[in-house]
Amino acid sequence: MPGDKSISHRALLLGGIASGETRVSGFLESADCLATMAALRALGVRITQPGSNEVIVRGAGADGLRASPAPLDMGNAGTAMRLSMGLLCGQPFSSTLVGDASLMQRPMERVATPLRLMGARIDTRDGRPPVVLHGGARLHGIDYPLPMASAQVKSALLLAGLGAAGTTRVTEPAPTRDHTERMFGGFGVAVHRDGATVALTGGQILRGADIRVPGDFSSAAFFIVAGCLAAPDGLTVQGVGVNPTRTGLLDMLRLMGGRISVRELPDALGPEPLADITIHASPLRGAVIPPELVPLAIDELPILFIAAACADGETVVTGAGELRVKESDRLAAMAEGLLALGVRCELLPDGIRIQGGRPGGGRIDSHGDHRIAMSFAIASLRASAPIEISDVANVGTSFPGFPALARAIGMRVEETGQP
Numbered sequence: 009m010p011g012d013k014s015i016s017h018r019a020l021l022l023g024g025i026a027s028g029e030t031r032v033s034g035f036l037e038s039a040d041c042l043a044t045m046a047a048l049r050a051l052g053v054r055i056t057q058p059g060s061n062e063v064i065v066r067g068a069g070a071d072g073l074r075a076s077p078a079p080l081d082m083g084n085a086g087t088a089m090r091l092s093m094g095l096l097c098g099q100p101f102s103s104t105l106v107g108d109a110s111l112m113q114r115p116m117e118r119v120a121t122p123l124r125l126m127g128a129r130i131d132t133r134d135g136r137p138p139v140v141l142h143g144g145a146r147l148h149g150i151d152y153p154l155p156m157a158s159a160q161v162k163s164a165l166l167l168a169g170l171g172a173a174g175t176t177r178v179t180e181p182a183p184t185r186d187h188t189e190r191m192f193g194g195f196g197v198a199v200h201r202d203g204a205t206v207a208l209t210g211g212q213i214l215r216g217a218d219i220r221v222p223g224d225f226s227s228a229a230f231f232i233v234a235g236c237l238a239a240p241d242g243l244t245v246q247g248v249g250v251n252p253t254r255t256g257l258l259d260m261l262r263l264m265g266g267r268i269s270v271r272e273l274p275d276a277l278g279p280e281p282l283a284d285i286t287i288h289a290s291p292l293r294g295a296v297i298p299p300e301l302v303p304l305a306i307d308e309l310p311i312l313f314i315a316a317a318c319a320d321g322e323t324v325v326t327g328a329g330e331l332r333v334k335e336s337d338r339l340a341a342m343a344e345g346l347l348a349l350g351v352r353c354e355l356l357p358d359g360i361r362i363q364g365g366r367p368g369g370g371r372i373d374s375h376g377d378h379r380i381a382m383s384f385a386i387a388s389l390r391a392s393a394p395i396e397i398s399d400v401a402n403v404g405t406s407f408p409g410f411p412a413l414a415r416a417i418g419m420r421v422e423e424t425g426q427p
Contacts, residue, residue: 009224010223013226016032025069025070027214027216032063032064038404039085039404043088051075052074053068067214082111087160096141110376148174152177156181159185163187170210176210179206184253184303185251185253190251192214194217194279225248228285232285244285250281257312294362313346319364322361323362338377338379369392374397375399381402382410385411
């Protein structure tokens with residue numbers, strides 16, 4: 009699997025403000041992560057790439073970033089924009105964050121609002137980018153209960169807390185991915201957890217580190233479902249990160265009857281656990297997905313919906329309102345696509361109800377969303393006719409080489425040259 013996108017972003021951002029050199033192996037050279045790299049270079053961070061999937065970041069230190077002469081273009085990377093808001097809101101200079109057409113429509117106030125409570129001065133345009141971070145703000149720690157589970161908001165507040173006076177505490181309504189907290193430890197920053205609350209005291213110094221990026225679980229998710237649908241002899245996905253805040257999909261698929269085994273790799277380096285995951289074709293059955301699992305699989309829900317469409321019986325997912333504000337409204341986009349394939353489904357305010365069976369063929373508009381596009385590619389394994397997916401250029405933002413790897417395991421995927 010390609011390197012984990014979330015961890016690759018964080019390795020760059022933390023390495024950029026650390027003292028000394030950070031070496032990153034397994035780095036994901038996707039459009040999203042390269043946008044983060046370009047933004048850091050514009051802020052004065054020296055970054056080199058000595059080999060494939062290798063990066064060396066020569067950190068600027070806590071006070072070493074400099075103003076960019078132009079707006080920082082985050083491309084399609086919502087993670088990069090939201091985490092950069094926390095990283096840059098306490099700098100002595102001002103920054104403007106922009107992105108592609110999709111990112112410019114995504115909400116940023118859920119990050120800006122708590123950062124303002126910390127003393128940041130931030131402007132948005134009707135709650136969306138461009139995001140203007142005014143320099144010279146004096147930040148102070150706050151106690152902030154997250155209104156909804158979000159690793160990006162939590163991470164932005166912790167990054168701002170590095171430069172804030174006092175202690176910043178973030179309380180989660182449900183567990184979310186903890187890559188930022190784990191990586192802080194690797195850079196020498198103490199983060200304390202007490203139940204659902206994460207706390208960080210400002211003024212700590214980051215020191216360069218060696219970071220090994222595991223295989224991306226969100227990328228592996230497409231092939232895990234593919235294995236459940238069409239691998240009677242088994243399919244093994246190797247070297248995947250199995251951080252327990254990311255693997256809710258495995259619990260969901262097992263609940264639906266998926267035959268999945270996980271072999272953890274004892275020689276994993278760094279704070280993130282690694283494993284090989286083996287999947288066998290399984291007679292899936294519909295299920296009511298426990299809401300507490302949803303935050304642990306928020307990026308994997310589109311491909312779960314494909315598993316549900318191919319299962320026997322009804323699947324219901326609720327508590328997934330976060331999908332409304334991703335690269336697309338993923339709830340609406342998935343419902344639209346499923347209906348186009350003849351799958352009966354009902355869109356709920358914060359979820360979806362899917363009646364399983366066998367999808368038909370048809371034409372799918374991915375709405376420029378890489379996870380929608382790849383999910384419907386996997387649906388072709390059970391479809392009764394070909395599926396044509398349009399607007400797929402953004403697959404490269406998270407999973408370069410997805411079509412080639414799909415073909416390598418036996419899928420029949422043809423690229424027409426039309427995006």
